[in-house]
Amino acid sequence: MLQKVRGTQYLTALREGGSLPGLVEADNDTTYVVKFRGAGQGSAALVAEIVVGELGRHLGIRVPDLVLLEVDAELARREPDQEVQQLLQASTGSNLAMDFLAGSVGYDGIVWRAPAEEAARVYWLDALTANVDRTWSNPNLLIWQRRLWAIDHGAALIFQHSWPSVDGWANRDYGMGSHVLSERVSTLTTPALDALDAELAALVTSEALDRILGLVPDDFLVNMNSANGTDPQTLRGRYREYLLARLAGERAWWPEVAA
Template sequence: MLQEVKGTQYLTALREGGSLPGIVEADDDGTYVVKFRGAGQGSAALVAEIVVGELGRRLGVRVPDLVLLDVGGKLARSEPDQEVRQLLLASTGRNLGMDFLPGSVDYDGIKWRAPAEEAARIYWLDALTANVDRTWSNPNLLVWHRKLWAIDHGAALVFQHSWPAVDGWANRDYGLGSHVLSSQAADLGARALKELDAELAELVTAARLEEVLALVPDDFLLALDSANGADAAALRGRYCEYLLARCAGERDWWPEGAA
């Protein structure tokens, strides 16, 4: 289970993105970047954050620790900014927090270049989960203590918005030529990339996906399909089905130019 903490003080809004995440202190003395369920993307983004982030962690990708952060009415009422206050009031209850990495900087590929294998692992994860939000306009990568950290996976798992046919989605081609790490991944070389692909695919098992989906709270899942009497266990099974099917496909994902 993800650790559960209670928000004690809202510090500041991060206005770079459309969902208005915020930095919040919690009762465990930690500081977190919080994604709120009351934001426009709703619970779907929180589900994607947990599934992709925790799967990535198990595939050797560095992801900041995730927690379930409770937002109470007192926290909202003490916020002077009207937009933020409304968001907090719409998000009372459990939300998703990501450990704040103080002093981290956005990855630009210039001052420091990601090691090829680390880049390839993130690239592969993004291809598996159809994460289209890792381009130079929005890298969603941080450098902290000279190590690469992957953040912000809310735009992945696009199938959860419409549940298309499993086979069609599993074999859908996602153009990743604009991926921020494509050139670094290609540097690993074709033979090493093939070996890494086999290693990562072997790790994406039903048992591992079930372990990851078990971390997603029922209420996050049920909010996605409340009108149809959704069942949380059945929804977890659907996520596993879609990801296993995509992993079992051709996986012709690596960037062109890998020698």
């Protein structure tokens, strides 16, 4: 289970993204970046954050710790900014938060470049989950303590918004050119890419996915617009089916296969 904390003070809005995440202090004296369920994308974005973030951690990618943060009506009442107050009011209950990496900077590929193998690991995760939000306009990568950290996975798993055919999703292409780490991945040799692909694919098992999907709260799942009354366990099974089908397909999304 993800740790549960309670928000005690809203600190500031992070207005770089359209969903208006915010910095919130919690009752465990930790500061978190909070993604609110009342934002435009609703709880589907929170589901993707958990599934892809924890899958990334399982694959050896650094991802800030995720927790469930409770927002109560009192926290909203104390907020003077009307836009933020409305967001907090719409988000009472459980929300998703990630550990705030104080002092981190955004990845620009100039001052410090990611090691090629780490870059390829992140790219593999993004390609498997069809993450459309890791470009130079929005890298969603941080450098903290001279290490690469992956954040913001809410735009991945786009199948959850409309549930297309499993086969169509499995064979969906993933264009490498616009990915922020594509240049670093392209420096690896074919044997190195093959070996990494085999290593990561072996880790994505039904058992691993079930454990990760089990971290997603039931209400995050059933409150998605596309849930349509489906029960949580059935929805978890659909996520597992889609991800395993993409893994077992022709793999046109992996650079060496696509070459």
